[in-house]
Amino acid sequence: MLAGFFVRTLLVLLPTFGLGLGFVLPLLGQPAWQDRVWGAFTVPVLIVLVYDIVASLRRGEVGLDIVAVLSMAAALVVGEELAAVVVALMYAGGQFLEAFAERHARREMTALLARAPRSAVRYRAGGLEEVDLDLIVPGDRLLIRQGDVIPADGIVASGLAVLDQSALTGEPIPVQQHAGDQVMSGSNNAGEAFDLTVSHRAAESTYAGIVRLVDGAQRSKAPMSRLADRFAIVFLGVTVLIAAVAWFFTGDPVRAVAVLVVATPCPLILAVPVAIVSGLSRAARHSILIKGGKAIEALARVNSLVLDKTGTLTDGRAKVVAVNVSDGADPDEVLRLAASLDQASKHIIAQTIVAEAQGRLLKLAVPSDVVETPGEGVRGVVEGRSIAVGGIQFVMSKLPQGTENRLQAKKVAGAVIVAVAIDGHFAGEIRLADELRSGTQLLLQRLRMLGVQRIVLATGDRSEVADAIAAGLGIDAVRSGLTPDQKVLVVLSERKNGPVMMIGDGVNDAPSLAAADVGVAMGARGAAASAEAADVVILVDHLDRILPAMQIARRSRFIALEGVIAGIGLSLIGMVAAALGYLTPVEGALIQEAIDVAVILNALRALGDGKLS
Incomplete structure (x- = not known):
């Protein structure tokens, strides 16, 4: 989109100021400027809207924004500047709310590489030197101090390496690596210092590969269109048809403009973001961060669940x-x-x-x-x-x-x-x-009651550990010993059963969280990478918060759909009335404002408690 959050804010302020200024001008003895001012402050919104529509059409997307363009442009052509600026204000307000929903939901998250080392201590000429990772080459001998994150894949050269590999494999208990053993980058040295002989450059090592997996999975996930746009083609066709029939049989272009103004889908544009913002706010009260409308819609339609073990099904700490x-x-x-x-x-x-x-x-x-x-x-x-x-x-x-x-x-x-x-x-x-979280069995049963038909455990742990944890939980399948890219394949393979939700907390979960239709990260103690890649972040260490997250998402989506359907119905009634000459363009715009208020009040119900079963 051309317009970022700042531009969306400006686009709301411009028609608001222009509308008010137009009403003040007659009081200042300048009535001749009234229509000009209203028209002038409509044009910026119209230009940005046209640009966005062209960009959408190039992506093969057709939205209800086209109706807004037609109504504003037609109103300006026939001299109905007041109707044009009112439509511009309604549309810009809807866009602002939608942008606000995304901005509000996507708080600043720690980048994946924030945990990664920037330098390493290398042996050189009988001494030690600290160098940037880019300068490390295979064969270099590094000193890995206690607490250091391993910067590159390599082999233990001397000493005993006690490594915390939980960020990579999900296993919370440190492992011992002796001289000659392979070591993965991204592991944390939980023991005494040891020497490492580098086998791969940092950019070619395990940790860097996980970063690339996350990026690739995020780019490959198809974006979901706005909920209201699913009705765009049919509604657009009906609108143009009614406007054309009214103009053809009456010869009055103003009637066609009135139809377009009434048809301007502001209630549809407003219903979805307001319901989304309300759902986001309500979820936040439960310590659940949902990153925008796409995440809410995906969460409401989940059919399959893929679970990590360590830190998700279990506490994540020995x-x-x-x-x-x-x-x-x-x-x-x-x-x-x-x-x-x-x-x-x-x-x-x-x-x-x-x-x-x-x-x-x-x-x-x-x-x-x-x-x-x-x-x-x-x-x-x-x-x-x-x-x-x-x-x-x-x-x-x-x-x-x-x-x-x-x-x-x-x-x-x-x-x-x-x-x-x-x-x-x-x-x-x-x-x-590492014990199973209390209440896990009941949680999985309640998830099935919410419509989750298939539950899969996907973990980097050994098969005997995974099977022991899954015993008695009613899990449909257990996939163990998985690398990060294999977890992605598990998520993708489950898509044949419907929209997939993945829940995890470690760096090794980040690619699969990004690949899922909706990724849920345990953010209280989880890795920054998983929180960055996820669509939903549970901010407290309670897995059962996924229940209210799904219930809030479903209720918000239902209320948004109510607004869409009500908006279309009321707009159709108004369009027929305008075609028959019962509404002028300005009256149509005012009626749309009344519809907007009704739709917004309905959408705000998503803030309420409702019934969380």
Whole structure:
């Protein structure tokens, strides 16, 4: 569109000022200028409208804007300048509301690359130098510091890499990579510093590929036309036919102009954006950001749902789910001693155990003589007792020869087991897992009641983890071990069943969110990339907010359709009356104003609570 939000605002102000000035001029003794002023302030709106129509026709789109052009131009030709400026004001007001809806909904979102590194630390001439990513080439040796985002794909050259790959794979539990192992760009170094040998330029690496996928998916998604424009061709034909018949049988072009003025689809143009803005405002009260009318319409028609696992179906954070002890030990005491020692570790699992102990209000002691083996475990002294915490192999290696782990804890897919030894004895295991969100089963049942006929789980996790999470949820299909581009294919394949909604939260979900008919991002803790690519962002960490989002979208769309149908009906009645000579162009414009008010009041019902079942 030629006119941005600023121009749309200006186009409303111009006919408003011109209309008022025209009424003031006779009071100033200048009545001869009245019609000229009204005509002059109609022309800017007419020019912009013609430009927009030409651009739309080049795209193969036919809209109701053509009727507005015909009515304004015809009114100016036959000397009905007042009718022309009133129509210009009505049309510009509708365009402004539509632009305002999009501007209001699309708040400034963090760009996808905001998380990406801009530079890297490279070994060169026996020292270290910080260089731009563009200067990194395959074969370069980089120092990846704790907390750094991996800037390019590569191989661990030395040291143990403890990587948080949740942004790429959705798996919340860090993975260990040893010397010689491949590392994906976009991963976060959750452990100690290590060296990386670059295998691909930054622009050719995994993270950059995700950026390109998002861009391609967004550009390939066909834009939806405005709701009212679906009636454009038929309504336009009926309007021209009635106007032509009136002119032909009466020989009076003013009657044809009156028909065109009454037919100006301002109530249609207004009904949709007002209902949309109302729906957006109501959704915001539920902490749901819907990015404009296209998103609301798509959300109202969803038939299939594709769900990410980590951070969507699950909480997205590993939590302590069980403390299993041996030989009658006290679980809280085992957890307290383990957490006391883990205070000395920066490892994310250690921090999770500390947080759990603190959440249980356990009094932690200060550890001493702490020795940490990165990525494996930590040992030390707590309150005079020798403690070892870490992987089972690490802990068993600290116990006397022949000591057995008599604890037979049932293995759970996706869970991490942290072993604990106290004073040379195996004391127990702390189990951590990313749990299913509470109420998920009921949520999926209610989504089916809203018309979602097919639900698919699509995740980068292993199949056993995905199957364990999906068990008992009534999910129609599980797709596991997916890369970002494979998730896009899952979304596209589901389109054969109807409009698809994708819900996710990570960087790896961004391309599939962009490819879906409506992408929904968990924005409270999700990645900026997913929020940028999505059509709907849930601003709190509650998946069940998708229910009011869909209900609000459906109600807003229904109310908008009511306005469209009512507008067409009332306009047809007015057109017939104008053709029969019962309405002048100015009277037709005023009647249209009355119809506008009725349609706006109806559209504002979308602000109300209605019934959210």
